[in-house]
Amino acid sequence: MDIGSTSQEKARFFAGAWGRFKALPGQLMARIISIAKSIKKLGQDDPRRLIHSFKVGLALSLVSLLYYARPLYDGFGVAGMxxxxxxxxxxxxxxxxxxxKCLNRGFATFLAGxxxxxxxxxxxxxxxxxEPIVLGILVFVLAAAATFSRFFPRIKARYDxxxxxxxxxxxLVAVSGYRVDELVVLAHQRLSTIIMGGATCMLISIFICPVWAGEDLHKAVASNLEKLATYLEGSH
Structure with a gap:
């Protein structure tokens, strides 16, 4: 009797496992379709999101030439990263x-360098x-002071x-300078590549389907005014 009940339990277990396994492809396909619909809706709600994604990909592809092109790599080395x-x-x-962000990064890099x-x-x-002791103290003092400044609301809002x-x-510059002989050359390479990256972002952002925050603000205000007018008309 016990042997028969045990066999039945095993049979039910394997049958349930087999059923779940057979249903797995359908569930996976349903999940993929759901994700695809979400992506499609996200793109349809604001097509500029898709364009922005392509713009970022284009910018990364262009600056990657600093690594791929041998003449550029010989000039900038690993600083191209x-x-x-x-x-x-x-x-x-x-x-x-x-x-x-470009201005913030450029000015901060120049000053910190x-x-x-x-x-x-x-x-x-x-x-x-x-030398390492003094460098450690300087890094500690400046890093602590700069970190504390981030708690000021005005700096937090605009310059964080x-x-x-x-x-x-x-x-990075102070610590790496302890082991690097040509520190000025290293700093110059890093600053140059950062400027190139920022300039690439700005050119692509401005000349390829630019998105201005003022337009979004204008549309939001117009939409809210329309909703307010509709509400007032309905209340009367």
């Missing part, structure tokens, strides 16, 4: 957003034994990204 990183972090949906070179030179005055880039660039 900074152009790729710049495109990834500064390319925004609107022209104004892209311009703001100059301070990093100065910090490296100042630390070198203390000799080989004292720039402060973040300042901390990153200063730390």
């Amino acid at each position: 900074w152009a790729v990183l710049t495109v990834v972090v500064v390319f925004e949906f609107t022209v104004g957003g892209t311009l703001s 100059g301070l990093g070179i100065g910090a490296d030179y100042f630390a070198s005055l203390f000799g080989k034994q004292g 990204y720039g402060v973040l880039i300042f901390i990153l660039t200063f730390s």
Whole structure:
């Protein structure tokens, strides 16, 4: 009796497992169709989203030439990767957003690079034994001060990204300067590639199907006024 009931339980288990396995392709296909419909709806709601995606891909492809083209790679070396990183972090949906991030990144990189070179030179005055200690202190002080400044509401609202880039660039330049002999050349290469990445973003953002935040604001205001008018008409 026990053997028979055990066999029946096993049979039911395998039958259920087989049923779930057979239903798996259908469930997977339904999931794929659902995702495809969501993507289609997202693109139809605002076709500019799809265009923006292609613009980012185009910008990344162009700055990647700094790596792919041998003459450019010989001139910039591995610093070309900074152009790729710049495109990834500064390319925004609107022209104004892209311009703001480009200016923030450019100014912060220039300032942090100059301070990093100065910090490296100042630390070198203390000799080989004292140089890493002084560099560590300078990195700590400037990074802590810059991080604290991000808590000010005005800086948080307008310059938070720039402060973040300042901390990153200063730390990288100051720390890498301890092992790199030609620090000025390295800083120049990084700044040049960052400018190239930012310029690529700006040119593509402005000249290929530009999106202006003012247009969205105007449409939003017009839509809200229409809704308000409809509501007032209905209330009467």
